[in-house]
Amino acid sequence: RVAGPCVMVLFGVTGDLAKRKLLPAIYDLGNRGLLPPGFSLVGFARRDWKDQDFAQLTHDAVKAHARTPFREEVWKQIREGIHFVPGEFSDDGAFDALAMALAEIDETRGTGGNYAFYLSVPPKFFPVVVEQLKRTGLSDAPDGSWRRVVIEKPFGHDLKSAHELNEITTSAFPESSIFRIDHYLGKETVQNIMALRFANNLYEPIWNRSFVDHVQITMAEDIGIGGRAGYYDGIGAARDVIQNHLLQLLALVAMEDPTSFEANSLRREKEKVLKAVRLPANLGLNTARGQYSAGWQGGEKVVGYLQEEGISPQSTTETYAAIKLEIANRRWAGVPFYLRTGKRLGRRVTEVAVVFQRAPHLPFSKDDTEILGQNALVVRVQPDEGITVRFGSKVPGTAMEVRDVSMDFAYGESFLESSPEAYERLLLDVMIGDPPLFPHQREVELSWNILDPIEEFWATQGQPEPYESGSWGPESADAMMARDGRVWRRL
Numbered sequence: 001r002v003a004g005p006c007v008m009v010l011f012g013v014t015g016d017l018a019k020r021k022l023l024p025a026i027y028d029l030g031n032r033g034l035l036p037p038g039f040s041l042v043g044f045a046r047r048d049w050k051d052q053d054f055a056q057l058t059h060d061a062v063k064a065h066a067r068t069p070f071r072e073e074v075w076k077q078i079r080e081g082i083h084f085v086p087g088e089f090s091d092d093g094a095f096d097a098l099a100m101a102l103a104e105i106d107e108t109r110g111t112g113g114n115y116a117f118y119l120s121v122p123p124k125f126f127p128v129v130v131e132q133l134k135r136t137g138l139s140d141a142p143d144g145s146w147r148r149v150v151i152e153k154p155f156g157h158d159l160k161s162a163h164e165l166n167e168i169t170t171s172a173f174p175e176s177s178i179f180r181i182d183h184y185l186g187k188e189t190v191q192n193i194m195a196l197r198f199a200n201n202l203y204e205p206i207w208n209r210s211f212v213d214h215v216q217i218t219m220a221e222d223i224g225i226g227g228r229a230g231y232y233d234g235i236g237a238a239r240d241v242i243q244n245h246l247l248q249l250l251a252l253v254a255m256e257d258p259t260s261f262e263a264n265s266l267r268r269e270k271e272k273v274l275k276a277v278r279l280p281a282n283l284g285l286n287t288a289r290g291q292y293s294a295g296w297q298g299g300e301k302v303v304g305y306l307q308e309e310g311i312s313p314q315s316t317t318e319t320y321a322a323i324k325l326e327i328a329n330r331r332w333a334g335v336p337f338y339l340r341t342g343k344r345l346g347r348r349v350t351e352v353a354v355v356f357q358r359a360p361h362l363p364f365s366k367d368d369t370e371i372l373g374q375n376a377l378v379v380r381v382q383p384d385e386g387i388t389v390r391f392g393s394k395v396p397g398t399a400m401e402v403r404d405v406s407m408d409f410a411y412g413e414s415f416l417e418s419s420p421e422a423y424e425r426l427l428l429d430v431m432i433g434d435p436p437l438f439p440h441q442r443e444v445e446l447s448w449n450i451l452d453p454i455e456e457f458w459a460t461q462g463q464p465e466p467y468e469s470g471s472w473g474p475e476s477a478d479a480m481m482a483r484d485g486r487v488w489r490r491l
């Protein structure tokens, strides 16, 4: 899969995402030979910079964060296509200069008027940037060329604002030119959920309410909010990752098989599942929210959320969220899906665990069957990417004793190929114009539809329950599972 010649215009070049993910991903694509000939990278920011300053920032970001080794010839290829346009988003002159710079790049590098505009900026700037792209005609693709816009979450704050944001974006770009990034869909292990389910005949017959007891989707992080107070406060764990990453995981795990992996077929199946999601009647008992307090992590003393720089000491923003959902369709009726995420938890791990019902009868001694867990299939999204199946096995010896064991698939052992970073895959897809791994606006809105009532309920609940940094979250999350006679998986 290779892209044709094009320009990537990056708004927000000095941001964290650009430095840690986007610029290194561009380099890694170059290193894998996947950047198109003539590829050019234009940075736009409110800095009094020349091309060489942006090149320096890119160089530093690549050196610090690229996954592939630094090679001078790859860097040289990228460096040749680097340009910088200084300016404010509200400055017409700066956007006129951008349009001129792009026309010149087309002349000198043969990029043919193909531009991807990557808005790595807070959503409050979307309207003005989109307006400028419209005013300068940059959003209109002349015949034979393309114009695409890439937007990063958060896609709004709730259903209403997501809708408004979309109105703004679609006023300048047709839906087919809008690429909404949910970087979890760019992860190998996440795409592999589809391969696991639909390339095999082993799992699908038992992937339903007749065999599955429940599903647990966990995204645990050991980091706190770092320098992201401005973004995170008032948003919280559920809007930050459940609305997007975890509901996308749920959709992939629960959807029916798409007729193909073409965007419309795949999105349609995800939408059907999201539409069938039901909230429990009692949100107080079936959701949990927490906020990290001081504690120890990785041998270091860390402060609580309320003491983080830039956070109001009265903040009611949650840094941990757990919710129980059901899916009202024939395959899943009555099977709970438990979703949880949190910052400053015991360790960084994301996984999807499909937990099966117990065998209907166990002809073993009572002692044995008491220690036997439920069968589970666990997709280890990260780290230690792979899949584990947990099942009972005979303990070697002269008695018929049984115990849980694991069967593991690990990427590193089965494949020589290394996994591209999520952003590498997604940036390449943008340049190629391949949309399946980008959520449609309908998915975004269906996900807000699920979250909005929970957020509204939480807004009436005051302070989230504190949990110690380095622990596994608030007690109310364990109590929520215990009421259902279940426990969170120990990670």
Ligand code: BG6
Pocket: 221, 240, 241, 350
């Ligand atoms: C982002 C969230 O979308 O995902 C962050 O905004 C979170 O809060 C990050 O830390 C985690 O991504 P990953 O790829 O490290 O799991």
